[in-house]
Amino acid sequence: MSNSIELTQVSARHGATTVLHGVTVSIPAHQVTAVTGHNGSGKSTLLGVLSGAHPPASGSLRRSHSGRAALVVQRSEVPDALPITVRQAVAMGRWAHRGAWRRLTREDRLIAELCMDRLGVTGLADRRLSTLSGGQRQRVLLAQGLAQQSDLLVLDEPCTGLDAEAKEQIAALLAEESARGVTVVHATHDPEDAAKADHHITLSNGRLLIDITELRVRWSWREMRSPTAATGRGCRFANACQVPRRAGGPGVKCAARAAAHCR
Numbered sequence: 001m002s003n004s005i006e007l008t009q010v011s012a013r014h015g016a017t018t019v020l021h022g023v024t025v026s027i028p029a030h031q032v033t034a035v036t037g038h039n040g041s042g043k044s045t046l047l048g049v050l051s052g053a054h055p056p057a058s059g060s061l062r063r064s065h066s067g068r069a070a071l072v073v074q075r076s077e078v079p080d081a082l083p084i085t086v087r088q089a090v091a092m093g094r095w096a097h098r099g100a101w102r103r104l105t106r107e108d109r110l111i112a113e114l115c116m117d118r119l120g121v122t123g124l125a126d127r128r129l130s131t132l133s134g135g136q137r138q139r140v141l142l143a144q145g146l147a148q149q150s151d152l153l154v155l156d157e158p159c160t161g162l163d164a165e166a167k168e169q170i171a172a173l174l175a176e177e178s179a180r181g182v183t184v185v186h187a188t189h190d191p192e193d194a195a196k197a198d199h200h201i202t203l204s205n206g207r208l209l210i211d212i213t214e215l216r217v218r219w220s221w222r223e224m225r226s227p228t229a230a231t232g233r234g235c236r237f238a239n240a241c242q243v244p245r246r247a248g249g250p251g252v253k254c255a256a257r258a259a260a261h262c263r
């Protein structure tokens with residue numbers, strides 16, 4: 001298994017605050033990687049680093065993919081009042097190839113139509129982006145990400161606000177993309193979404209807590225024994241408990257103990 005991106009001891013900051021601390025992780029090429037962790041654990045920042053949008057403050061980053069990553073950000077970060085139609089929004093994905101506001105070719109428009117079709121938003125093509133529901137807009141942003149035809153697709157919580165059927169469709173679509181040779185990384189709060197990925201990493205307070213690529217489980221027992229109720233989020237290890245049990249191998253023993261910790 002080759003790696004698309006290798007991070008070694010990477011730290012990242014927002015202003016003066018360091019929010020990622022010495023993260024060392026390999027993102028496997030042509031596979032789907034899920035990034036989990038509680039709110040504020042650093043998922044979006046890590047996605048920014050992986051996509052090249054957020055330069056690391058220290059550490060090294062090696063990429064083997066070509067071209068620019070397609071980064072699809074959270075729904076809430078898209079201006080509500082952007083006065084463009086769905087078709088225009090998806091076609092903007094082609095700017096990655098043509099340049100912003102440049103005239104698009106027939107091929108660009110065809111690719112945009114195909115991406116709208118894949119995300120089931122063709123019927124919304126002439127609607128203003130600002131008039132869509134949250135889930136519809138989420139699909140449009142995904143279509144825009146696909147239209148970039150990058151070999152690295154980085155998605156920040158792509159299933160937030162989607163119903164169960166739509167989540168299944170997105171998971172299938174991400175699997176299709178990885179089968180086509182695209183490296184996919186997505187952040188999620190949903191353990192079921194994470195379990196569908198080929199590779200699963202979990203962040204805690206800006207540090208890598210768990211990496212299921214090689215069935216390595218990296219958490220400190222001291223941290224495990226700390227009172228989870230104090231976080232106010234239920235069990236911090238909920239994701240960790242599920243993945244190693246499913247994955248089998250060396251993680252199982254740890255996972256069983258983590259599961260006991262959750263009960």
Ligand SMILES: Nc1ncnc2c1ncn2[C@@H]1O[C@H](COP(=O)(O)OP(=O)(O)OP(=O)(O)O)[C@@H](O)[C@H]1O
Binds near residue numbers: 019038040042045
């Ligand atoms: N633009 C910013 N300026 C200052 N601090 C920021 C900024 N963006 C994020 N942070 C801080 O960085 C830390 C990590 O944030 P990040 O958005 O990466 O976490 P996250 O795991 O994606 O969270 P969530 O699940 O809530 O989306 C948090 O403490 C957050 O407050």
